[in-house]
Amino acid sequence: MSSPGPQSHHRSDARILDLFAGPGGLDVAAHFLGYKSIGIELDQNACETRYAAGLPTIHGDVRVIRETRFDEIPSSVDVLTGGPPCQSFSVAGKGAGRRALSTVTQFIHRLVNGEDEAAIDEELHDLDDPRTALVLEPLRWLLKAIETKGRNPYEVIVLEQVPAVMPLWEVYAQLLGSGEGRLAGVKYETRCFMLKTEQFGVPQTRTRAVLVARLPTRGGIERIETTHLPFDVRRDRRDAAQSDTLLSDSAIPAVGRRWVSMADALEEASKPSGSSVDVTRLRTGAELKFFVVSNYGSGGDPKNRGMRLSTEPAFTVTGKISRNRVYTSPAEFDAGRPDRFTIPEAGVLQTFPHNFPWSGKDQAQQIGNAVPPRLGMHILSMALRGNAPSSEELSAATTWPTTARDATEELRRLGCGDHSQCPPFSHQVTRSPRASCL
Incomplete structure (x- = not known):
């Protein structure tokens, strides 16, 4: 279709x-x-x-x-x-x-x-x-x-x-x-x-x-x-079940397929001709491999930042997703050199089309x-x-x-229209029609 x-x-x-x-x-x-x-x-x-x-x-x-x-x-x-x-x-x-x-x-x-x-x-x-x-x-x-x-x-x-x-x-x-x-x-x-x-x-x-x-x-x-299938957010449970999630879809019980990982989604979104999703920087060899450190604390401790692997789903995508830190290796983490998700990548993690015109x-x-x-x-x-x-x-x-x-x-x-019925002050910054769509 x-x-x-x-x-x-x-x-x-x-x-x-x-x-x-x-x-x-x-x-x-x-x-x-x-x-x-x-x-x-x-x-x-x-x-x-x-x-x-x-x-x-x-x-x-x-x-x-x-x-x-x-x-x-x-x-x-x-x-x-x-x-x-x-x-x-x-x-x-x-x-x-x-x-x-x-x-x-x-x-x-x-x-x-x-x-x-x-x-x-x-x-x-x-x-x-x-x-x-x-x-x-x-x-x-x-x-x-x-x-x-x-x-x-x-x-x-x-x-x-x-x-x-x-x-x-x-x-x-x-x-x-x-x-x-x-x-x-x-x-x-x-x-x-x-x-x-x-x-x-x-x-x-x-x-x-x-x-x-x-x-x-x-x-x-x-x-x-x-x-x-649901994803268990508790890392101890995830680690124990990690070997099971590496099975092919045909080995997963009929109740559902394995959840979609960040790597799965971004890899697929990078394939179409002209895609705005370029994950080259996140590759290690031929493999799309990285981990994400959240901008938010977990367990009630703001200093305890959660971590997700590229083989797992993303954290909840919030308006602060650009603050999440993305690393392709422990060395990058130790050196404090994080990458960030791009806007098209963040959109894909929300399941917007890869070429959605943000x-x-x-x-x-x-x-x-x-x-x-x-x-x-x-x-x-x-x-x-x-x-x-x-x-x-x-x-x-x-x-x-x-x-x-x-x-x-x-x-x-x-x-x-002429802005007269739009919310007050929402058009204070004068932009050309072309610039306003960038």
Whole structure:
């Protein structure tokens, strides 16, 4: 099966609306499954990547778009997806969101019960971390669709976040299944999943909390079947099992193939003609061999930096991946001469295509904030079609179609226009269209 063609550069036929779209993890997944999408994104840098990739985008705040520009969303949209910013919930952050879980749960109930939204907004401003309130936005978008004349409820809803948000997804699931209050009798079949990325062929360890909701006319929600074995993050267990992981795939039990290693992914990504992934510097002879020292501490000790071998999956890819240190030998480590992952390499570890056109500034942060497209393909395929993506679709998802410069310019015009409706200060730095895509 060949890769789908370039994205439509217009919004009118989009089926999927991606809130907090980032550089396009879920949009990339949707593209390779044959679905058209439109994303809303606040960050101008991520928008530049989306424009360069041919992804229809509205540059704006999801709250502002919902309140004042909801009519710009195509009526063809019947799928709502989103991964609200996770910093306040993440174990890597200060934990304001985790402390506010019970408070946010109350807000969810109050919104569905029809309490005054202006009063709720006033209280939300008093949260320790204002970003915590963004986890309510998917619910507010659903309620807006239900209560807007001429709109239909979304047929499918897919939400993902860090594991700490699972209690909120469970509250969502309970209320979406009730049809009470402002849901106006609209009931969904719901199911929550805790998914490990390496079990879906993503060459990194990362756990995500996922909620899938569908109108009953689409039938029950099946489990999302894994394709690869889990990776044991405890080194003593890994070392003991190392000989087993060297077996060929044919020797692995039928429950799944061995997880994909960093070396596997980067080697494969370096093969296509014109690939931006060049791993020559990481070779020892003909073998791609290196080890990575994390930028983060482990076991509660910031000085205890974890290490992963090239024959293992990467650490969770975060916005700080460019700070991870890469060594090809103990001598390099002893001499303190680390290498770093390049932006295309970091993107490949997130399962973006090898030639994905990363643009704008803070590209490492864009990559770390994104949903791994390969995981997104498994989630969306199950949610929308009731089955796993085909091997042909997964194979095609390694190369991104080129977007012509005039198409990128048109997407920027549609997404940003004269900048008057973009977030304040996001266009302070004046750049030529060409420079802004570097």
